[in-house]
Amino acid sequence: MSYIIHTQKRWTETLDDLAETFDKWGVGPRAYRVIAIRARRQNYYLVDERRVTVEFLHPKSGQQIIVTKGDLDTPDDNLRAIYIALERLRMIEKAGLADIVREALIQIDAPKDGASASPRSKRPWYEVLEVAPNASPDVIEAVYRAKAKSLHPDTVDGDQIAMQELNQAREEGRKMHRENVR
Numbered sequence: 001m002s003y004i005i006h007t008q009k010r011w012t013e014t015l016d017d018l019a020e021t022f023d024k025w026g027v028g029p030r031a032y033r034v035i036a037i038r039a040r041r042q043n044y045y046l047v048d049e050r051r052v053t054v055e056f057l058h059p060k061s062g063q064q065i066i067v068t069k070g071d072l073d074t075p076d077d078n079l080r081a082i083y084i085a086l087e088r089l090r091m092i093e094k095a096g097l098a099d100i101v102r103e104a105l106i107q108i109d110a111p112k113d114g115a116s117a118s119p120r121s122k123r124p125w126y127e128v129l130e131v132a133p134n135a136s137p138d139v140i141e142a143v144y145r146a147k148a149k150s151l152h153p154d155t156v157d158g159d160q161i162a163m164q165e166l167n168q169a170r171e172e173g174r175k176m177h178r179e180n181v182r
Helices: 012-026 075-094 097-108 125-129 135-151 160-179
Strands: 032-036 052-055 064-069
Touching: 012 032, 012 075, 032 075, 052 075, 064 075, 075 097, 097 160, 125 135, 125 160, 135 160
Parallel strands: none
Antiparallel strands: 032 052, 052 064
């Protein structure tokens, strides 16, 4: 049974709560936005009218984070769910527990047959490296080295899982280039 949110909070109240969370997290007011179709209905919302997206720049990595929810009954409920998730994520990071939660989520999402997979491994190598699919080996290596400087586990904000994903992306990019040269 999944947890369903039916909030009594109005849209503006949740926006205020979200702004407070972002302020505590160090995300400035111009570093995030809420995207939604604001239809004024009482009982029933169309699928697109329920969907809410929040985009923001992560305060440490500067990476754009996009969170969308649309499966609850109202846009207010979906915005409240996003707010709750982001506030808890902020608290997890503040407590220094992000690595534990990330590892647990990867295990939860892993296939039942024991094969190792993670949500990150589903991204194409060129998206991980943020290069064109036809990037040259020199570009792949240069981007890899630049990203590895911040992701390497020996650095202050290092991330072992992200580094593994980066290593895998570089190898896939190299392999793809070798296959295309033949």
